[in-house]
Amino acid sequence: MEKSGKSRCALALFFLFIFSQAAADNGAIPVLTIDGADYVALSDLGRVDGLDSSFDIITQRGRFYRGTRTAVYQAGLSAALFSGTLKKYPRPVFRRAGDVLFPAAFAEDLLRDFFPEGAVTRKDRLIVFSAMERAPRRTPPADEAAPPEKAGAPEARDRIGFVIIDAGHGGKDPGAIGRKGLHEKKITLGVARRLESYLKSNLKGVSIVLTRRSDTFIELATRTKIANSHLREKENGVFISVHVNASISPRISGFETYYLSQNPSNDEARATAALENNVVVLEEKSHRKSYDDVEHMEAFMLTAQIQRESALLAECIQSGIDRSTSEFKSRGVRKADFFVLRGSLMPAALAEIGYITNPREAQHLTKAAYQEKVARGIGEGLVSFIKKYNRMIKN
Ligand SMILES: [Zn+2]
Structure with a gap:
């Protein structure tokens, strides 16, 4: 405030x-x-x-x-x-x-x-x-x-040439903290790297870029900027940010996928976005202005088409995780104002892969085998989105 x-x-x-x-x-x-x-x-x-x-x-x-x-x-x-x-x-x-x-x-x-x-x-x-x-x-x-x-003029679309994988948090920003000093930033990086290797062997001819490969701090706007800097004439991309949720109630568990909207799905969605946006207090003071009201409109100036594609991307990722895991329930696709998705000039989604505050889920999230399952789910979702997208632009 x-x-x-x-x-x-x-x-x-x-x-x-x-x-x-x-x-x-x-x-x-x-x-x-x-x-x-x-x-x-x-x-x-x-x-x-x-x-x-x-x-x-x-x-x-x-x-x-x-x-x-x-x-x-x-x-x-x-x-x-x-x-x-x-x-x-x-x-x-x-x-x-x-x-x-x-x-x-x-x-x-x-x-x-x-x-x-x-x-x-x-x-x-x-x-x-x-x-x-x-x-x-x-x-x-x-x-x-x-x-x-x-x-009414239709927008020309270009083929997906790259995927940006964004591991949430890092460096001085641990993200959500669970019991025994478990940090969200460590889980997100583990899943991001597993997702990278899944995509490298399952998506030929598409380059895979990570916004971070180690425990480093990156500002929210920089993450989108990295993604947008890969856009070229006749080449589009996809942006996926990986996060872990937190709740006051240790009973809440499950995964959900978000896309950007000024109107959050519900109070829970609004609270999740507020939690993830909180990191701006660690950012350079002079950079924070890009999140305030004046820049707000500009940040939301994404085309209606990109928003529709982002909703489809979120659907694909959510059902991908749902298919590849069975341990926790799907909480569905939601929309909210995540700063990290603002200003993305390509379809973008944010996956909250589970709750660090649920002891059973937190334990799973630290295990390589479970991270692998989640990464595969996100990966399958991305592959299915890219197939659908390429089919759309052919017509
Ligand atoms: Zn997060």
């Missing part, structure tokens, strides 16, 4: 660079060649009349806006969200000498998306943009809603 007040205060001190000059309305934006790829600088895009932007140096996240249209990007990522639609590029956005550099294709998409009445053409080392030529701006300018044909 105390945290949110503090971070709102920190937010007021935040550096927010606003570039909103009313300069050259039409014109030519220079295309720079960097490492053999075409890039466009924010300082040049900033001169486009009617295109506003901001960049937050701490979260390294920036945004363009015009009327109701927004485009959100993050330095280091090859993907951006255009009014809730994910677009991917061959190279990442990056910062250099106080400027931000975008793949030229990003700049072209941005201008076409934000100025549907204009014309964008490439001429030598220039992007020639003429907003006025074809149709002069009509009297009510900026606030026009997006054209309706855009809303």
